[in-house]
Structures are given as structure tokens and as C-alpha cells.
Amino acid sequence: MEHIASFAASGYAPDRVQLFHGAPLEAILPLLADCPVLRLRAGESPPEAKDRQGRLYVVLHGALGVTPAEVRPGGERGFGTVLPGECTGELSVLDHGAPPDHVAAQEDTDVLVIPADVLWRMVDECHGVARNMLRLLSFRLRAANAQLRRREKVGEFYRQLSMIDGLTGLHNRAWLNDRLPALIDHAHASREPLSLIMIDLDHFKRFNDEHGHQTGDAALVAAAKAISSVLRPSDFSARYGGEELTVLLPGTGAQAAKAVAQRLCEQLRETRVFEDAARPLPHVTASMGVATILDGEDADGLVTRADAALYRAKENGRNRVALA
């Protein structure tokens, strides 16, 4: 970093500085005359104020990169860029707090440093500067709000992504844990039925052993597709874990749910793992347990009864449906 000159001797003019737009230069120039102009090399930060008064940095040439102070070095990059005529540092001047952002030159950059007391005198003596400060603050507020909204959206995107099973594309167990209690509450409150089908692929260990784990994965994907193809848009399917899948049927009573499960069973029986006829594989079958919510029952109770029914379907020969 190099101290080039005072502003008066630097050769820079104030008319391009946003903070001074519309303000009478004859009022501003005497106040700016002794303010230092620094040259920062790429990567250098302007010196921090030794007092708690803060200071405003106006870019005269080059660019300053601004990163929120809470972001670790090497973390999220480029919160913003301050270009010639723009400034940064106004918040710590206004509230005497620590600067909220880390500032560093993105290239060789000349910066006018305006100490807090000089800035306040400008605000006192020149309404135009005060107005520009307010405009700057409202711009910062809007930018911060937009940034928050973007982060919320990104957060929601990743939340949704974390609820999807990577192999089958179905919802995963985390989604089920999140949504099932809410669906059950809704069913109790609206006095509508809700059914759950627990599905377990038959002899899947043997299938893996005979055809390889990757073919087993393909069979799981094919099963998930087949199941989704049978359901209505208001139904949900999820991968419960391993080779176990779950279907949720809101507004569906026991008999209708049993009929859906039987349809799923048939669909699986007819589903090829690979459409490619050159690689004929045995069809994958599944056993299914169906349970319909009882008065006052919670998620654990419903899943346990569906599991017990599934166990009976396995016991009775697999490739079939049992009702809880």
C-alpha cells in the first residue's frame, strides 16, 4: 500500500463520485482536500481505522472486492465489487461498529479515504451528500434483502435435494420422517383415511448375488419407476431404505389401498429390469403390507402395522399383498 497524495494533490476530480452527485463541489472540495489517496496492490486491504469512528473508502480507480466478514478466507467469494465512483465503509461510520465486510483490492486500486469526522461535516454542511448517503443505504438494504432471498432459495433447494433418494429419485426416509406425521395429523383433523403400503423386493439378496450389485441397483430403479407409474399425483412414494419402498395414499381407505397394492404387485411382476431384450433377466417381485390409519394412531404405529402385514405377506409365499 502506498500513500500517493492528499486528494487535492492527487489529480482526481470528485464529480464522478456517487456520494457527491448533485452536491455543490465548492462546499465539498475544501473538506476533501487533506483526505489521503492510497494505492492498494491487488489483494491488499485498506488500513483499518485505529479509532472506532470508521472511515469511508471511495474507489477512484480499480476495484475493491467486498466479502462479508463472517466468511472465512477462501470461503464464499465475491459478495460484491466496488467500482470507481462507488464507496464502502459507510455502516461503520454511521454506527461506530466493526466493518461488516472484508474489503480487498481486486487489482491495483486507488482509494480516497474519508475519515468519519470529515464525512459528518459534509453531511452537516451539504444536504446533497446527506441525501446520497440515504440513497446508498436504501440500495444496501435492498441488496442485502435480495441476497437473503437468494440464500433462502438456495437453502430450500438443498433441503429438497436432501429429501430425494439418489438412486431411485423417490423421496427418501428423511422426507418420510418429515412428512408422514403431518399427513397423519391432517388425516385425523379432516377425518379422512390415510393408508401406507410397505413394499419389500423379494429375494433381493439372491438377485444381487446372481446378477451383480449394479444390476440390483437397476432393478431398484425399475421398481421405483413401475411404482410411480401406477400412483395418482396425490399419492407419494419413498425409498424407506435398502430394498424397501413405501407408498402413502392420502384419502384412501383399506380396501382401495389393498387394490392399489395389488396393482403395484402386478405392475412389478411385468416390469423388465432392462428393456433391452438381449439381456433377459427374471422379473423382480415384491411383497407388500398395507395399513390404514386408526383413530389416534401415530406414524410409528402405522409403520409398525404395515411392517407386520408385510412380514405376513413374506411368510405366505411372497409376491403378494397382506392387509394389517
Ligand SMILES: Nc1nc2c(ncn2[C@@H]2O[C@H](COP(=O)(O)OP(=O)(O)OP(=O)(O)O)[C@@H](O)[C@H]2O)c(=O)[nH]1
Ligand atoms: N443392488 C442393491 N442392493 C441393495 C440395495 N439396498 C439393499 N440391497 C440389498 O438387498 C438385499 C436384501 O436382503 P434381505 O434383507 O436378506 O432380503 P431378501 O434377500 O430380499 O429376502 P426377502 O426380503 O426375505 O424376500 C441385501 O442383499 C442388500 O444388500 C441397493 O441400493 N442396491
